[in-house]
Amino acid sequence: MSGWVIIAGLGPGAEDLVTPDVSDALAEATDIVGYIPYVARVPERPGLTKHASDNRVELDRAAHALAMAAEGRRVVVVSSGDPGVFAMASAVFEAVEAGAPEWRDLDIRVLPGITAMLAAAARAGAPLGHDFCAINLSDNLKPWQVIEKRLRLAAEADFAMAFYNPRSKSRPEGFERTLQVLNEACGDARPVIFARAVSTPDESIRVVPLPDCTADMADMRTVVLVGSSRTRIIRRAGAPIIYTPRSAL
């Protein structure tokens, strides 16, 4: 019995943003577990079994991966981006803590990946070049009051901000309230970056002053970056460069 679980980050979409570390793990796996579109990114090969599941079943998926590893299989749980940022790593550890005692002693590793906010920031310039925060706007596992409190405190701290899961069909109003809170708390026209499907053929980057933002500019494939009060725009012939200076002096 020499099974293991590796929770691996596939990055935002492009194959050349997958680290060799993750590629090696995928090559050694007997089983791939994950959300349907991420599992689909791993090529078929003899000896590899793919277990694709829908979203919102993260804990079941994690328990399945751990049970297979306990039987000696080499399991890679795939996430997009980085598995430790609003992705599968916490779900696997929740399942470990709640599960069979012997699961604690399994060989479990997390392999980092390029998370969406860093890929998006790179496309826009360097909007996260000074202190920043990352907030998951999904209210599936978090009351709106917590989100609103964090938004107001983040604005007061003058963090640049990255928002994951800004909007879904099941809760269209959340991002609209987010924009209202930000306009109240920031009170300026700082740039907001809507980065959709970065590094895929569907990529689009849109830069909009905060007061002009509307909720329909984001969907679940969008990561939203909001500048701090000091974020700069360099205008030029092509797309503008958005960056936050290193200094707060």
Next chain:
Amino acid sequence: MSGWVIIAGLGPGAEDLVTPDVSDALAEATDIVGYIPYVARVPERPGLTKHASDNRVELDRAAHALAMAAEGRRVVVVSSGDPGVFAMASAVFEAVEAGAPEWRDLDIRVLPGITAMLAAAARAGAPLGHDFCAINLSDNLKPWQVIEKRLRLAAEADFAMAFYNPRSKSRPEGFERTLQVLNEACGDARPVIFARAVSTPDESIRVVPLPDCTADMADMRTVVLVGSSRTRIIRRAGAPIIYTPRSAL
């Protein structure tokens, strides 16, 4: 004249954490610019000129890279980690904004990398698995009052936190004050992770309850991760797993 500047992230240290995207850029470059130890990571080859400089000369280095690109050279500015997180991307854009007007129309791209906090989090479990912030504790470019305000607001928002540049010989007292502020603001024994030189032969990971932390546990090769009030520790035979659950309910 088809010069360009690419600002590329080399990741935290291990070669298998460098993306193929970055490796391709390094292979196409005529010139590599950066801080001495990062430039040293790029292998010598015919046709490649390496320009290594000391730290604290980021703007000069950026201007040099831009000037060479304007002359038609293919220049990679190397950063460790991700270039957009407390690294060279903002410095290059500061130089663009302050520099010759024609620099704005250069082909300038940022290629993301695995930033230190994500590599460190992966080693420890998933401490950044819920909302979090990243703060540069260096006070070279930021008054201590700004740092202290951000620490207190981040604790109030119940963010997990990642600290870059926690401590240097020239300012040993800053991190001690950081720990005092955190103990006051958090008032609990949440885990703190001192992750040094992650993915290199010198790697060490140490987990310490907040009240037991001392400033000498960090140096400039350390990234420090602080859990939120909800961060969990899974005890087991080997190193404990530190993770922050996805839910705030």
